[in-house]
Amino acid sequence: MEQVCVGVDIGGTSVKLGIFTLNGTLLKKWELETKPKNDPKTLIENIGRSIKEKLKEGGLTLTDCVGVGMGVPGPVLPNGYIEVVVNIGWKEVFPARILSDFLAGMPVALGNDANVAALGEAWMGGAKHYQDVVMVTLGTGVGGGIIIDGKIVPGKHGLGGEIGHMHVRESEVEKCNCGGVGCLEQISSATGIVKEAKRLLEKKKSASRLALLEDITAKDVLDAAKAGDALALEVVDTVVKYLGIALSHLAMTVDPEIFVIGGGVSKAGDFLIEKINEKFIYYTPITENKAGIVLAKLGNDAGIYGAARLVLG
């Protein structure tokens, strides 16, 4: 029987799971509800039971599976310890150990979900075949992951790839969720884009199709910008400016081969990538020889790909 590995992506509402061949072909994927919350042992045992069942359905035994990787939506310390993951109610737990115990000692690897998604994109997604990759995920917040020599840089305090909380905007006055002021996430997340648009509408009172909408979404802003709406273009200009600055910081520090942009906001596609790239080039004049910027390819599956890859070491 061909050997397989399993990737598990634990989110606030659902747990995504996938069985993969060792060279990255997704054989089967499924989902569970994230419940119970506040009880890591029961949730993880539910996950373990489900993995056993699906392996069995596929004619596979535990012996055919080289291991399971898990991504969790919070900081993971170097030894696999989790202090707290707010939105699933976990506290002071070594999750990998619980799953490994349940699966008869099978190797289990653990990572932060954004880092794991970056690893997924580096393995089989937008950055396939690249060894040094930085992924930036533009969703409700801004997340990220840094891959060097094919491995996640998890950080010594669980902050590896926390790109969304780089302080980039000196003129900001509102507080970010992290307690800081002027974080990238405050501008370049879906939430940030909407806030930026509302601010500008308030300030400029200029004609904009956005003024006609009852409730503005990030997609509305990006669509309006694509259609040439001046105010929306101004918002997008700010959004890509600070993304360009953040990418230039990363180019001046870890200097990856390639940047991958994912998350809901990245659905704006090449329009967005080109604009980010212009700013990245502007803020990185030191050399012509620069990292490329590409779109993520795996969408919501990046997490299960990366988690599976994680356990392959």
Place this chain on the structure above:
Amino acid sequence: MEQVCVGVDIGGTSVKLGIFTLNGTLLKKWELETKPKNDPKTLIENIGRSIKEKLKEGGLTLTDCVGVGMGVPGPVLPNGYIEVVVNIGWKEVFPARILSDFLAGMPVALGNDANVAALGEAWMGGAKHYQDVVMVTLGTGVGGGIIIDGKIVPGKHGLGGEIGHMHVRESEVEKCNCGGVGCLEQISSATGIVKEAKRLLEKKKSASRLALLEDITAKDVLDAAKAGDALALEVVDTVVKYLGIALSHLAMTVDPEIFVIGGGVSKAGDFLIEKINEKFIYYTPITENKAGIVLAKLGNDAGIYGAARLVLG
């Protein structure tokens, strides 16, 4: 005979060399002039000849030496290629190969000087026993090096650790040498500190002991700040603010165990470290669990230590 390794730090005016035991004891160090310039082969062969002589003087043969590491003041591509190093006049050369050929095929490793100095501090200096280290060197310019899992992150375009050219100051209008505007180096280098002091003297016309000096140095500014001079303290406040922001960027991306501050400006000692740390904490509110900041210990020898360590792999 005990085995040794050799570290070579090639600078604009002098080449520093050191023979080390494999566990980091410096047995002998010496210097050569950096000449001829514009002729890498001759300079490197001079270096090789000098290494042979000193090994022989120490009763050592080439067999006793496991390898030589070299730091050069410019970007090194992943394959060891150097496109250009302006201040020694090198162009389109594989320097490690030349030295290895001269030394009968001995292993030779090559790195950027700032990265190599960081490795030196991580090996035997201020960050001894740490595996994930970021060093920031505050000299005429601002350099840096990132060490993850005990290895340099050289970057895919030779930009790894180019911390001095992170764009951190939005309000800056003057150009940096790199072609950018608002780089950390423009504020927090010795040159930047002097410029900042002159700007403030010009603008404020306030009483400051600095106004009495004919030619201000960075040391004058730091000494005046230590003595409580208000204008000098304001300069230092700006200098450490942008350093704190840069360190917070690094904490949010590679998240090292420890930061090491070196270079001439770091002679201001704990006074400076404490002020940087205050700002670093301010700009990194996301967690209490943070990297420490320490002074470099090896001074000008960091380069030979790191170069020697580099060849040990």
